[in-house]
Structure formats: C-alpha cells, structure tokens
Amino acid sequence: xxxxxxxxxxxxxxxxxxxxxxxxxxxxxxxxxxxxxxxxxxxxxxxxxxxxxxxxxxxxxxxxxxxxxxxxxxxxxxxxxxxxxxxxxxxxx
Numbered sequence: 563x564x565x566x567x568x569x570x571x572x573x574x575x576x577x578x579x580x581x582x583x584x585x586x587x588x589x590x591x592x593x594x595x596x597x598x599x600x601x602x603x604x605x606x607x608x609x610x611x612x613x614x615x616x617x618x619x620x621x622x623x624x625x626x627x628x629x630x631x632x633x634x635x636x637x638x639x640x641x642x643x644x645x646x647x648x649x650x651x652x653x654x655x
Contacts, residue, residue, distance in 0.1 A: 587615075 594607045 590611050591608075594604050594611065597604055597607065599607075
C-alpha cells in the first residue's frame with residue numbers, strides 16, 4: 563500500500579528541469595532570431611515552438627492525471643477486496 567503513494571521530486575531534479583527548459587528556450591529563440599528567413603517565417607517558427615511547449619505540458623498533465631486516477635481506482639479496489647476478505651473471515655466459525 564505504501565508504494566502507491568507518489569514520491570516528491572528532489573530540489574536538485576526540479577532545478578535541473580527548470581534550467582533544462584531555460585536553456586532549450588534560449589537556444590530555440592536564438593535559432594529563430596538568427597535564422598535567415600522572412601519575418602513571417604520566423605513568426606511561424608516562433609508560434610510552432612510555443613505550441614510545442616504548450617502541447618508538451620498538456621500531454622504531461624494528461625498522463626499524470628491518468629496515472630493518479632488509476633492509483634485511486636486501485637486503492638478503492640484494494641479496500642473493497644480487504645473488506646470482502648474481512649467479511650469472509652468473520653463469517654467462518
């Protein structure tokens with residue numbers, strides 16, 4: 563039952579992910595800025611990059627929510643099973 567509890571990420575991992583995102587955003591912005599293309603093309607690439615970041619966050623949230631929902635469902639099933647087993651054990655002489 564204890565292994566169903568979510569683990570909290572470490573501070574080092576959290577800082578690494580923020581730094582990773584920052585470096586990637588700066589690299590993407592620099593790449594778009596120095597791209598030899600029209601302003602419209604640069605705008606298109608910038609919007610595509612923002613949409614990619616937004617959709618990545620949405621997918622991550624959806625996967626996390628589905629996993630948390632499954633954990634809750636498993637806890638409910640486990641509680642029902644334990645209750646049934648207790649009832650069966652209580653009815654035995």
